[in-house]
Amino acid sequence: MAAIRIAVSSSLYRYLSPAFASGVSLRKLSNQSVHYDSKYFEKLVKDKKVVLFMKGNPSAPMCGFSRLVVQILHMHGVDGYDHHDVLQDVDFKEKFKEWSEWPTFPQLYLNGELVGGADIVLQLHQNGELVEELEKIGHCSALLDK
Amino acid sequence: MAAETELELEIKKKLTDQLEPTHIELKDISGGCGKSFEVLIVSEKFKDKPLLERHRLVNGILSEEIKLLHAFSQKTYTPEQWHKMNN
Numbered sequence: 001m002a003a004i005r006i007a008v009s010s011s012l013y014r015y016l017s018p019a020f021a022s023g024v025s026l027r028k029l030s031n032q033s034v035h036y037d038s039k040y041f042e043k044l045v046k047d048k049k050v051v052l053f054m055k056g057n058p059s060a061p062m063c064g065f066s067r068l069v070v071q072i073l074h075m076h077g078v079d080g081y082d083h084h085d086v087l088q089d090v091d092f093k094e095k096f097k098e099w100s101e102w103p104t105f106p107q108l109y110l111n112g113e114l115v116g117g118a119d120i121v122l123q124l125h126q127n128g129e130l131v132e133e134l135e136k137i138g139h140c141s142a143l144l145d146k
Numbered sequence: 147m148a149a150e151t152e153l154e155l156e157i158k159k160k161l162t163d164q165l166e167p168t169h170i171e172l173k174d175i176s177g178g179c180g181k182s183f184e185v186l187i188v189s190e191k192f193k194d195k196p197l198l199e200r201h202r203l204v205n206g207i208l209s210e211e212i213k214l215l216h217a218f219s220q221k222t223y224t225p226e227q228w229h230k231m232n233n
Contacts, residue, residue: 065217103205103212119219120197 036095046112050081054106065118077142165189182217188228
């Protein structure tokens with residue numbers, strides 16, 4: 001019963017969410033052929049140099065912590081990164097947390113490596129280390145131009 | 147101020163027992179429901195550990211509790227860092 005309720009509410013959410021259409025590489029909901037295994041997740045985090053797993057999407061974050069990371073990336077001039085809305089798929093959300101061994105979202109990956117959640121990204125932003133981390137992946141932070 | 151909830155006490159106890167912090171602050175940031183916390187921990191056990199590892203350590207200690215929360219935010223410092231920040 002619970003499973004049915006989840007399926008209904010998440011597909012309803014998708015239907016109601018105007019942001020859905022603009023999201024990149026969102027998994028096909030209820031697509032049984034997608035196996036959320038480590039191989040799948042490893043590929044996902046390495047697909048682009050910057051990959052963000054968040055609640056909502058960059059133009060409409062659904063939680064303050066996700067919004068914070070989006071804003072920080074924006075300040076550094078990081079655009080066009082991959083993002084995945086974990087609210088679209090409960091199964092994906094839970095399996096990804098297990099795989100990454102990180103219990104919360106957002107999760108930011110640079111070059112396939114977990115940088116951290118909002119707390120860490122904020123701290124790296126404040127102490128200047130995020131500029132260096134971005135440099136390592138070949139991105140010159142927009143904050144350096146100022 | 148409402149009395150500390152059971153969850154709040156449990157989180158504080160686990161962190162205190164396992165990290166032996168010289169300073170710990172737990173703040174309810176939920177605005178009512180009591181399911182969102184912000185924690186500040188100052189502990190010698192964070193020494194020589196990068197941020198990600200510190201957070202993993204805390205996440206591990208609170209693995210059961212975090213599942214029950216809507217939001218969990220943490221700040222982790224060594225006594226030395228904490229001292230520098232406050233002087």
